[in-house]
Amino acid sequence: MVSRVIPVDPFDLVIFGGTGDLAKRKILPGLYRRFLGGQMPADSRIIGGARADLTDEAYRAMVAAAIDEFVPPDRKNPEVITDFLARISYVSIDATVEGGWEKLKTLVRPGVVRAFYFSVAPALFGDLAEKLHQHGIADTTCRIVVEKPFGRDLASAKALNATLAKYFTEDQIYRIDHYLGKETVQNLMAVRFANILFEPLWKAEYVDHVQITVAETVGVNGRGAYYDTSGAMRDMIQNHMMQLLCLIAMEPPYHFDPAAVRDEKLKVIRALDAVKPSDIVRGQYLAGGGEGGYVEHSENPNSKTESYLALKVSVSNWRWKGTPFYLRTGKRLRARTSEIAITFKEPPHSIFDETSGWKENVLVIRLQPNEGMDLLVMIKEPGPGGMRLTQVPLDMSFADALGEDAEDVPDAYERLIMDVIRGNQTLFMRGDEVEAAWAWTDPIIQGWEARGHKPQGYDPGSSGPEDALMLMHRDGRRWREIKG
Ligand code: BG6
Numbered sequence: 364m365v366s367r368v369i370p371v372d373p374f375d376l377v378i379f380g381g382t383g384d385l386a387k388r389k390i391l392p393g394l395y396r397r398f399l400g401g402q403m404p405a406d407s408r409i410i411g412g413a414r415a416d417l418t419d420e421a422y423r424a425m426v427a428a429a430i431d432e433f434v435p436p437d438r439k440n441p442e443v444i445t446d447f448l449a450r451i452s453y454v455s456i457d458a459t460v461e462g463g464w465e466k467l468k469t470l471v472r473p474g475v476v477r478a479f480y481f482s483v484a485p486a487l488f489g490d491l492a493e494k495l496h497q498h499g500i501a502d503t504t505c506r507i508v509v510e511k512p513f514g515r516d517l518a519s520a521k522a523l524n525a526t527l528a529k530y531f532t533e534d535q536i537y538r539i540d541h542y543l544g545k546e547t548v549q550n551l552m553a554v555r556f557a558n559i560l561f562e563p564l565w566k567a568e569y570v571d572h573v574q575i576t577v578a579e580t581v582g583v584n585g586r587g588a589y590y591d592t593s594g595a596m597r598d599m600i601q602n603h604m605m606q607l608l609c610l611i612a613m614e615p616p617y618h619f620d621p622a623a624v625r626d627e628k629l630k631v632i633r634a635l636d637a638v639k640p641s642d643i644v645r646g647q648y649l650a651g652g653g654e655g656g657y658v659e660h661s662e663n664p665n666s667k668t669e670s671y672l673a674l675k676v677s678v679s680n681w682r683w684k685g686t687p688f689y690l691r692t693g694k695r696l697r698a699r700t701s702e703i704a705i706t707f708k709e710p711p712h713s714i715f716d717e718t719s720g721w722k723e724n725v726l727v728i729r730l731q732p733n734e735g736m737d738l739l740v741m742i743k744e745p746g747p748g749g750m751r752l753t754q755v756p757l758d759m760s761f762a763d764a765l766g767e768d769a770e771d772v773p774d775a776y777e778r779l780i781m782d783v784i785r786g787n788q789t790l791f792m793r794g795d796e797v798e799a800a801w802a803w804t805d806p807i808i809q810g811w812e813a814r815g816h817k818p819q820g821y822d823p824g825s826s827g828p829e830d831a832l833m834l835m836h837r838d839g840r841r842w843r844e845i846k847g
Pocket of ligand 1: 701
C-alpha cells in the first residue's frame with residue numbers, strides 16, 4: 364500500500380511552553396516526523412517560547428536532544444534533522460510581562476498559517492491570549508491550541524472558555540484531547556460508518572454491554588503534585604474515556620465534518636444519566652514491586668485521590684436504553700492496554716443444546732498496544748464428537764494488515780497538529796462538549812468530597828480493587844482480562 368502524504372500549507376507555529384515536557388516528548392519530535400514524512404513544508408517555521416534565556420542555538424540543541432531521545436532510531440536521519448533544526452528559533456517570553464513580545468511579532472510572518480500552541484498551565488491562557496492581541500500578533504485568521512486540563516470543574520471550564528472567547532472565536536480554538544488523534548480511535552468511526560455490517564446491530568436490542576478499559580502500568584511518578592488535584596476522573600474519564608464513549612454511542616453524523624461530529628458527541632454526553640455511588644469503584648495503588656504507593660508519590664500521606672476508577676454508565680436514549688457502558692481506568696495495573704469491547708447478546712433462540720459451549724460475540728477494538736480489531740465468533744470445534752462450539756477471533760492486527768504503512772502511522776500529536784494547520788476541528792473538543800462533560804462529572808466528584816470518600820487500596824500489578832469485579836459480577840457479567 365502506498366502512503367498518501369499530502370503536505371499542509373506553510374505555517375508558523377509558536378509553542379508557548381517550548382522547553383516543557385510535552386514539547387520535548389511529543390510536539391517537537393512529532394513535528395520532526397511530519398517534516399521527515401514530507402508533510403511539513405520546508406517554508407514553515409517553529410518558534411519555541413519560554414521564560415528561560417536561551418539563544419536560538421541553545422534551543423536547537425535542546426530540540427536535537429529531544430529528537431534523539433524520543434524518535435525511534437530508524438526515523439533519525441541526520442541531514443533531515445539539520446534541515447528541520449534550521450526552521451526553528453526561540454524567543455524568551457513571559458505571559459505576564461512585556462519582554463519578548465515585540466521580538467515574537469517580528470518572527471511571525473503574515474501570509475502563512477499562524478498557530479499558537481498554549482502548552483502551559485491553564486492559568487496563563489488568558490494572559491497569553493491578551494498579549495497576542497495587544498501586540499497585534501494574533502488576528503482573526505490564526506489558531507490557538509490548548510491542552511488539557513481544560514478546567515477542573517464546570518465553573519472553571521466556563522471561565523476558561525469565556526476568557527478565550529474574548530480574543531478568539533470558537534473556530535480558532537483547538538482543544539486537544541490526544542485520544543482523538545490515535546489511529547484506532549478514528550478507526551472507530553471508519554468501522555462504524557463505512558461498513559454496513561455493524562451499524563444495524565449497534566443498539567441496545569443487540570448489544571448486551573460495552574466495556575472501555577484504559578489500563579496503565581506506570582504510576583504517577585513525577586506528576587504527583589498535578590495528579591493529586593486531579594485523580595482518574597478528571598485526568599482520564601472526563602476527557603479521553605468520555606470521547607471514546609461518545610464515538611461508540613453517537614448517532615451517525617450526516618457528514619464527517621467538525622460541526623456534525625461534535626453535535627452528535629454532545630448529544631451523547633447530555634444523554635448520560637447521573638451515576639449512582641453504588642455504580643462507582645474508586646481505588647488507590649498501594650506500595651509494592653519495589654516502588655512506593657500512590658500516597659508516597661503524591662507527597663500527601665492522607666490523599667483521597669483515586670488512581671483507579673470503574674463506573675457503570677447509562678446513556679438514556681432510544682438507541683442505548685438498557686445497555687450499560689462499563690468504564691475503567693487505572694495506574695500501576697497488570698498491563699498497559701486500552702481497548703473497547705462490545706459484547707453482543709445471545710441469538711434469540713439456540714438450536715444447540717446447553718452443553719454446546721456457546722459464548723457471546725464480542726467486537727474488541729484495541730487502541731494499544733498492537734492496534735487492531737478482533738471479532739470473536741462461534742464456529743464448530745473441528746473433529747468428530749458431535750456439535751461442539753468454540754469461540755475464535757477474526758483477528759485483524761493493523762500492523763499485519765497494513766504492513767509498512769502501519770509503522771508510518773503518525774502519533775496522535777503529529778496528526779492533531781497537522782489538523783490544526785489544515786484548519787480541521789473534527790478531532791478537537793468544542794467548548795460546549797467540554798462543559799457538558801464537566802456538568803456530568805461535577806456531581807460525582809462533589810459527592811465524594813462531601814462524603815470524604817476514601818478510595819480502596821489495590822496492589823500494583825493487579826487488575827484493580829476487588830470491588831470493581833463485583834460491579835460486573837452482580838450484573839452477571841465479567842471484565843475482560845487486563846493483558847498486554
Ligand atoms: C494523559 C494523562 O492525558 O494521558 C496521563 O494525563 C495518562 O495520566 C495519559 O497517562 C495516557 O495517554 P496514553 O496515550 O499513554 O494512553
